[in-house]
């Protein structure tokens with residue numbers, strides 16, 4: 001039977017008294033990739049940071065590998081396998097590529113060598129400081145840093161944003177390799193809806209903090225009108 005890695009039931013959450021997410025129910029299975037779509041400001045990042053324990057939960061539950069994690073602080077969630085690649089990348093500018101990776105390393109199948117194998121560009125730039133990297137290299141480093149923490153679930157917040165097409169292609173290739181083992185689950189927040197749908201099995205669309213569509217990614221990919229009405233024409237690539 002497929003293992004349910006994440007399960008959200010009727011989750012209401014936000015910032016202090018401000019409620020952003022309302023009655024969000026979704027799940028992610030082992031090895032599955034889920035696209036989290038929606039217009040700007042609908043609560044996608046808030047959903048990821050709520051999974052990491054950084055926001056106020058007003059109701060509902062989050063289960064991770066079968067356990068209710070409400071009482072788990074953020075560092076425990078990270079240690080237990082919830083790995084975020086933040087939208088701002090947040091790499092250490094004054095540390096080298098290699099230092100950025102080693103500070104995040106934990107025992108597991110993801111090692112420095114494996115990260116360098118996934119992103120040969122990082123191996124070439126291992127002695128460069130964080131601030132010396134291009135946007136694409138920074139994104140590779142942000143992903144590598146999350147992977148070397150050996151996550152069970154990788155939460156990617158708009159990883160392709162602002163990158164040149166050639167870099168997007170390299171990241172898409174890496175995304176495919178990440179999925180080969182079948183062990184890692186992925187939640188992909190992305191403005192490029194069609195690309196996200198191509199890379200995932202299932203999708204959830206949020207609007208003003210609520211789920212307005214949920215189903216198989218190919219179904220939404222094959223229905224441009226529905227996609228446009230859910231996400232907005234300007235975001236459809």
Ligand SMILES: Nc1ncnc2c1ncn2[C@@H]1O[C@H](COP(=O)(O)OP(=O)(O)OP(=O)(O)O)[C@@H](O)[C@H]1O
Pocket residue numbers: 015018020038039040041042043044045046047
């Ligand atoms: N730290 C915060 N304190 C209060 N409100 C916040 C905070 N961060 C975000 N919000 C609000 O929460 C709502 C959802 O924002 P969120 O960043 O989750 O949306 P998003 O779908 O990820 O958008 P984007 O695509 O622009 O990143 C917005 O109304 C935003 O203004």
